[in-house]
Amino acid sequence: MRVRIGWGFWLFPLLFAAQAAIAQPAMTPVQQLGRAIFFDASLSEPAGQSCASCHSPDAGFASPAGAIVEGAVKGRFGNRAPPSVSYAAFTPILHRDKVEKTFSGGQFRDGRAADLVEQAKGPFLNPVEMNNPDIGSVCTKIAAGPYAGDFTQAFAEPLDCKTNGVQRILQALAAYEGGPEVSPFSSKYDLALAGKVQLTAQEVRGYQLFQGQARCERCHPSSPGPRGEPPLFTDFGYDNIGAPRNPKNPFYAQPKEFNPDGAAYIDNGLGAFLRRPSENGKFRSPSLRNIAVNEKSRAYMHNGSLVGLREVLEFYNKRDAEPGHWAPEVAQTVNKDDLGDLKLSDRDIDDLLAFLRTLTDGFTSPAR
Numbered sequence: 258m259r260v261r262i263g264w265g266f267w268l269f270p271l272l273f274a275a276q277a278a279i280a281q282p283a284m285t286p287v288q289q290l291g292r293a294i295f296f297d298a299s300l301s302e303p304a305g306q307s308c309a310s311c312h313s314p315d316a317g318f319a320s321p322a323g324a325i326v327e328g329a330v331k332g333r334f335g336n337r338a339p340p341s342v343s344y345a346a347f348t349p350i351l352h353r354d355k356v357e358k359t360f361s362g363g364q365f366r367d368g369r370a371a372d373l374v375e376q377a378k379g380p381f382l383n384p385v386e387m388n389n390p391d392i393g394s395v396c397t398k399i400a401a402g403p404y405a406g407d408f409t410q411a412f413a414e415p416l417d418c419k420t421n422g423v424q425r426i427l428q429a430l431a432a433y434e435g436g437p438e439v440s441p442f443s444s445k446y447d448l449a450l451a452g453k454v455q456l457t458a459q460e461v462r463g464y465q466l467f468q469g470q471a472r473c474e475r476c477h478p479s480s481p482g483p484r485g486e487p488p489l490f491t492d493f494g495y496d497n498i499g500a501p502r503n504p505k506n507p508f509y510a511q512p513k514e515f516n517p518d519g520a521a522y523i524d525n526g527l528g529a530f531l532r533r534p535s536e537n538g539k540f541r542s543p544s545l546r547n548i549a550v551n552e553k554s555r556a557y558m559h560n561g562s563l564v565g566l567r568e569v570l571e572f573y574n575k576r577d578a579e580p581g582h583w584a585p586e587v588a589q590t591v592n593k594d595d596l597g598d599l600k601l602s603d604r605d606i607d608d609l610l611a612f613l614r615t616l617t618d619g620f621t622s623p624a625r
């Protein structure tokens with residue numbers, strides 16, 4: 258419906274209509290505690306950086322700053338772009354699929370942490386991220402901070418850094434990340450699944466392309482998640498889709514201490530973690546929920562090499578049709594079967610974009 262300024266008559270139904278939206282449960286005390294920790298910028302060394310500095314709610318809980326984000330210590334950069342943490346809670350632990358004989362699951366883009374509890378230790382201690390000397394000192398800071406008392410209500414006992422305090426901090430973060438603020442399943446797509454709104458004709462065409470000619474469905478399936486969750490748009494599998502090197506990655510210029518290979522550094526992803534060359538260049542297929550938030554300026558892929566969601570679609574469409582334009586970072590293991598020459602028209606790409614935008618959380622529409 259169009260709202261025209263100056264026409265009170267047109268505004269009237271908007272003001273009085275009940276809104277169609279997915280109702281959210283209130284956060285539990287443990288989730289609220291996790292939220293306080295997630296946004297606490299006093300937990301880096303030096304102070305100034307929180308989890309939200311790299312996983313911003315305004316950016317779909319992905320990087321607010323484009324590609325690779327500077328750590329708490331000025332001038333230090335990691336090798337990868339921060340992915341969205343929304344729906345990461347639903348990723349199973351890294352395992353080998355016996356039938357498909359492929360790897361699946363695990364936190365981080367290379368699966369090296371089992372679950373969110375193990376994962377959260379990473380950024381607190383990583384010298385190119387929050388740079389704490391040990392996890393105990395994070396607990397000590399929280400114990401001396403303004404919300405330390407909230408642990409008593411959340412966990413029925415006070416925060417004790419000598420016993421299970423650290424575990425509770427990590428559990429609270431994981432609960433927040435899996436809870437209704439970070440993973441709300443409240444997109445237009447979810448409302449359409451619930452029968453509360455209808456997708457437009459263009460969005461439906463985009464969805465059909467997604468499942469058909471564009472082959473996105475093969476790795477970002479719209480079938481229910483592993484425990485029956487609404488579709489997560491990932492099969493948690495690993496692939497080398499041939500994402501190019503990002504020449505602007507500040508990691509290349511990091512000192513030898515952090516990057517012994519300098520400008521010759523190659524990110525082998527799963528292969529480096531497992532020390533298996535057959536897995537080199539493979540990264541976990543990410544969820545596409547909230548993928549269109551900041552779609553024009555967002556830097557996609559493990560190294561932030563493709564800027565803008567349209568560029569991502571052009572890459573899938575024409576990687577092999579326009580050889581040389583997107584030279585892969587790791588050439589040996591590139592998947593040549595499922596992408597690269599999709600023969601999509603500009604209109605098809607517009608339709609796919611329209612569909613991907615329906616995966617953005619927090620959709621509300623006035624009921625007619």
Ligand code: HEC
Pocket residue numbers: 295306307308309310311312326327328329335337338339340341342345348363364365366367373376377380381385386387430434
């Ligand atoms: C300096 C930026 C930075 C900060 C601060 C940061 N992260 Fe991250 N985060 C990243 C990057 C980069 C990755 C991907 C790393 C990789 O794949 O090797 C990541 C990955 C993750 C993932 C894995 C998501 C997935 O799908 O694999 C989760 C969950 C996460 N971070 C949560 C947190 C939490 C919780 C905090 C605070 C304790 C935090 N991050 C602080 C940059 C950051």
Ligand code: HEC
Pocket residue numbers: 340341366467471472473474475476477494495496497498500540541542543545548556557558559560569570573592595596
């Ligand atoms: C063969 C499996 C496969 C197919 C087919 C596939 N993807 Fe992906 N997708 C991946 C993997 C793996 C990554 C992560 C690559 C990386 O980080 O280097 C990815 C990354 C992405 C990203 C970037 C996510 C981020 O957070 O940076 C977007 C967007 C995306 N895919 C959308 C699509 C769309 C749209 C289609 C259909 C046109 C599609 N994908 C088809 C496996 C696939």
